[in-house]
Amino acid sequence: MTETLHPIETLLTTRRTVVCLGPGGVGKTTTSAALALRAAGLGRKTLVLTVDPAHRLANSLGLDRFDNDEQEISRERFEAAGVPYVAPLYAMMLDTKRVFDDIVERYAPNPEVRSRILASPFYKEASTRLAGSQEYMAMEKLYALLQERRYDLIVLDTPPTVHALDFLDAPGRLEEFMTLGDDGLAAKGGRALGRLGLGFLRANTAILKGAGKFLGADVFTDILSFIGDFQTMYAGFRDRAAAVKRFMRSDEIAFLVITGPERASIDEGLFLRERLVADRMPFASFLVNRTRLPVDDAGPLEDETPEVLAALRHAAERMGVLAARDARELARLDKALGHQALRIPESADDICALRDLHRYAGTVLA
Numbered sequence: 001m002t003e004t005l006h007p008i009e010t011l012l013t014t015r016r017t018v019v020c021l022g023p024g025g026v027g028k029t030t031t032s033a034a035l036a037l038r039a040a041g042l043g044r045k046t047l048v049l050t051v052d053p054a055h056r057l058a059n060s061l062g063l064d065r066f067d068n069d070e071q072e073i074s075r076e077r078f079e080a081a082g083v084p085y086v087a088p089l090y091a092m093m094l095d096t097k098r099v100f101d102d103i104v105e106r107y108a109p110n111p112e113v114r115s116r117i118l119a120s121p122f123y124k125e126a127s128t129r130l131a132g133s134q135e136y137m138a139m140e141k142l143y144a145l146l147q148e149r150r151y152d153l154i155v156l157d158t159p160p161t162v163h164a165l166d167f168l169d170a171p172g173r174l175e176e177f178m179t180l181g182d183d184g185l186a187a188k189g190g191r192a193l194g195r196l197g198l199g200f201l202r203a204n205t206a207i208l209k210g211a212g213k214f215l216g217a218d219v220f221t222d223i224l225s226f227i228g229d230f231q232t233m234y235a236g237f238r239d240r241a242a243a244v245k246r247f248m249r250s251d252e253i254a255f256l257v258i259t260g261p262e263r264a265s266i267d268e269g270l271f272l273r274e275r276l277v278a279d280r281m282p283f284a285s286f287l288v289n290r291t292r293l294p295v296d297d298a299g300p301l302e303d304e305t306p307e308v309l310a311a312l313r314h315a316a317e318r319m320g321v322l323a324a325r326d327a328r329e330l331a332r333l334d335k336a337l338g339h340q341a342l343r344i345p346e347s348a349d350d351i352c353a354l355r356d357l358h359r360y361a362g363t364v365l366a
């Protein structure tokens with residue numbers, strides 16, 4: 001007899017990439033790790049590319065080192081956690097600067113330009129502090145990993161941003177900018193720079209605009225020469241952005257929208273889903289994490305003191321109020337979706353060890 005797969009398990013076994021998208025703090029990283037664990041359990045060689053995992057979660061994934069190389073979660077770790085080992089599971093932390101460095105190393109047209117870019121003080125700024133860069137570099141890393149074809153599946157966690165849309169927009173914005181024309185970037189001035197919406201270029205826009213007033217000629221020349229050097233790699237950026245954009249619309253990827261049960265969170269999720277659908281990116285499922293359920297059995301209470309009993313009753317009442325609120329929001333969501341969103345219950349325990357992730361995956365895929 002073959003077991004029927006949960007629809008998300010079907011994605012995990014058939015797609016090359018599954019992306020967890022959603023507002024900040026809703027459980028994207030936790031869910032990505034748990035789904036990757038399940039995928040490996042289903043026999044796929046899987047990588048979870050995480051962004052800023054909580055310290056203890058990083059530890060259980062073997063990511064206690066400060067690098068962004070992939071770490072295999074050893075068979076021994078699986079055994080110690082009592083989780084069946086089927087296929088290899090790897091975890092990697094997205095390190096924006098390292099990804100950027102790798103791109104420069106790989107795609108700079110010659111060693112001179114490469115060293116100049118890497119040594120430029122503006123490069124340091126650009127590669128560590130750019131707004132929107134994490135989103136873009138996650139895409140670059142995804143692209144590089146897909147090219148290497150070392151994994152059956154990549155589960156992609158997305159950055160803790162208040163604007164999850166930035167992630168979807170990153171390749172398009174870059175591509176649009178890169179195709180503006182061939183006249184020099186510096187000549188286009190601040191307006192063109194601003195269109196890219198990447199923080200370092202925005203910062204440079206401000207610098208460029210005010211350069212005459214605030215900066216010495218040396219600094220101004222440095223900036224222009226940095227931009228000039230950087231420009232030599234633009235065709236590559238543009239081509240990769242276009243490739244990622246195509247991949248994001250293919251049937252090899254699936255997007256999961258994860259939210260919390262609060263109204264604002266659900267609304268952002270609905271907005272994200274609309275955008276995915278409008279842009280023909282394969283939206284697959286809506287998951288509402290940390291849904292609160294009414295407490296219907298508080299267990300044997302006879303031996304408790306009146307104070308403890310009162311406190312427990314109060315907690316149960318409060319939980320009932322929150323559960324009712326969540327139920328209302330979920331009903332509204334189901335109506336908007338035209339089907340039932342997946343609910344993931346609020347867990348009383350932390351989710352950081354491998355065995356917690358295994359248990360959590362069980363509740364997601366129940």
Ligand SMILES: Nc1ncnc2c1ncn2[C@@H]1O[C@H](COP(=O)(O)OP(=O)(O)OP(=O)(O)O)[C@@H](O)[C@H]1O
Pocket residue numbers: 023024025026027028029030031051052053054158159160161289290291344345346347348349350351352
């Ligand atoms: N169902 C759940 N029940 C209880 N706690 C949960 C649940 N899901 C996630 N958490 C906890 O919520 C916290 C945030 O989760 P996580 O880091 O996965 O969110 P995130 O969406 O990746 O956040 P960010 O946007 O900051 O990256 C973690 O401490 C995690 O253990």
Ligand SMILES: [Mg+2]
Pocket residue numbers: 028029030051052053157158159160
């Ligand atoms: Mg996260």
